Amino acid sequence: MASLNVGGLGEYLREQRRNAQLSLRQLADAAGVSNPYLSQIERGLRKPSAEILQQIAKALRISAETLYVQAGILDERDRGEVETRGVILADPTLDERQKQVLLQIYESFRKENGYGVDDGPAGDGGASSAGTADAS
Template structure:
């Protein structure tokens, strides 16, 4: 887990609030937090909980995961996975069984790719004997 980056989060929240054309007080009311507390978050003086970030995200109509990444609570790879899952689950053109099967396939591909990457990393890190020929060099009698 990354360290909290509340300054970056505060700037981002202020930008999103202004884009939504909300005053600090309006956003605080919509998110169910106090005006001074929200002001302190925007100025990078407070570290909000994941619950508060979720409430603010809902009030701004943005992804809570985006705020988690900005706050350092969630890394970007995890956000990408969550967004992929959310898109699949929100698709009205496929039924629930199809959604679950698709997510199972997605998980199996991710596990397979992670295992291949780990094996490649282990192979690259393994010491090679000095007299062993390189894999790319043909053996000569």
């Protein structure tokens, strides 16, 4: 497993939080973590678990996979797909239904081109997703 990129993760989280126009306290409350703990993550002092990253991703309305890549939990080769999903899920101009439809279309095109959902090329057995793209 890759070593955790905690500093880069913290910077990325701070940027996403600011883009979402949330204070540190608001994000901490929405994610169910303490304000000091979230602050330490953003400053690169703490290594959050995949579960905590998933909670933060849900609160930010981005894919957990995007945070897993930033933290070095998911393999870098999955980054393109993860970023595509993350951009769709983070788009504030789309409602949740539209986001889900776009993701379904994206996945159908990947399958048509020989890629499975969260796989590499067919038969490759690429890295499986550490969580689904949560969009409530």
